[in-house]
Amino acid sequence: MNNTGILQCKQLTKRYTQGELDVEVLKGVNLTINTGERVAIMGASGSGKSTLLHLLGGLEKSSGGEVILDGVNLSKTSATKLAKLRNKSLGFIYQSHHLLGEFTVLENVAMPLLIAGLPVKQASLRASDLLKRVGLGHRIEHKPGELSGGERQRAAVARALINKPGVVLADEPTGNLDSKTAEQVYQLMLELNQELNVSFLVVTHDHELATKMGKVLHMEDGVITG
Numbered sequence: 458m459n460n461t462g463i464l465q466c467k468q469l470t471k472r473y474t475q476g477e478l479d480v481e482v483l484k485g486v487n488l489t490i491n492t493g494e495r496v497a498i499m500g501a502s503g504s505g506k507s508t509l510l511h512l513l514g515g516l517e518k519s520s521g522g523e524v525i526l527d528g529v530n531l532s533k534t535s536a537t538k539l540a541k542l543r544n545k546s547l548g549f550i551y552q553s554h555h556l557l558g559e560f561t562v563l564e565n566v567a568m569p570l571l572i573a574g575l576p577v578k579q580a581s582l583r584a585s586d587l588l589k590r591v592g593l594g595h596r597i598e599h600k601p602g603e604l605s606g607g608e609r610q611r612a613a614v615a616r617a618l619i620n621k622p623g624v625v626l627a628d629e630p631t632g633n634l635d636s637k638t639a640e641q642v643y644q645l646m647l648e649l650n651q652e653l654n655v656s657f658l659v660v661t662h663d664h665e666l667a668t669k670m671g672k673v674l675h676m677e678d679g680v681i682t683g
């Protein structure tokens with residue numbers, strides 16, 4: 458991998474302007490995530506963590522600065538290329554699982570592969586293998602509503618990883634779980650990080666879980682303070 462890392466941002470800024478309202482949420486964030494690296498971001502509510510993840514994931518446009526994912530400058534690429542790059546190189550995990558309720562767990566996990574153009578049979582096979590790996594082999598035909606919170610988050614981890622992305626961005630992935638289940642989900646992320654060499658950038662309020670990630674960064678009022 459080149460020395461710019463799999464995901465990098467330089468002097469990243471974001472401001473929201475609505476009429477009289479002008480809020481500067483990110484004030485020049487510099488960050489590099491290397492291949493296989495695990496990084497946690499902690500910080501007070503409102504400090505800009507989710508906004509940073511949205512910008513790094515190309516879900517929102519920055520006001521200034523650059524995001525470079527897999528060597529591609531996100532602000533200089535077309536919407537179509539950005540969508541493809543996101544599907545290929547990034548996985549997302551949110552506090553609430555965001556699985557689609559009307560589809561089975563297998564279908565939910567296979568979906569990024571189907572979007573990428575893989576035939577249904579191959580996509581299902583890969584999804585079922587990964588679901589076995591996260592301990593959900595016996596739940597593949599269930600709907601998300603029929604799973605426990607921890608099982609749903611493990612399914613969400615599987616969905617984020619199915620495309621073998623370079624980076625997974627996770628925004629309080631265990632925020633809705635009890636501490637024991639949260640610990641299990643972290644353990645799973647750590648194992649997959651080592652097995653697949655996927656980088657993880659995880660926002661959490663839990664100091665103990667953050668320290669499991671290796672590197673811990675702190676965000677304060679729109680900047681990373683170290």
Ligand SMILES: Nc1ncnc2c1ncn2[C@@H]1O[C@H](COP(=O)(O)OP(=O)(O)OP(=O)(O)O)[C@@H](O)[C@H]1O
Binds near residue numbers: 482500502503508
């Ligand atoms: N669409 C928006 N328009 C205006 N302001 C916004 C918008 N989205 C976020 N903000 C503001 O940006 C700031 C940072 O929000 P963000 O969601 O990034 O915080 P956070 O660090 O993730 O907080 P939390 O820990 O509570 O999730 C907040 O003050 C919020 O009010």
Ligand SMILES: [Mg+2]
Binds near residue numbers: 506507508628
């Ligand atoms: Mg947030």
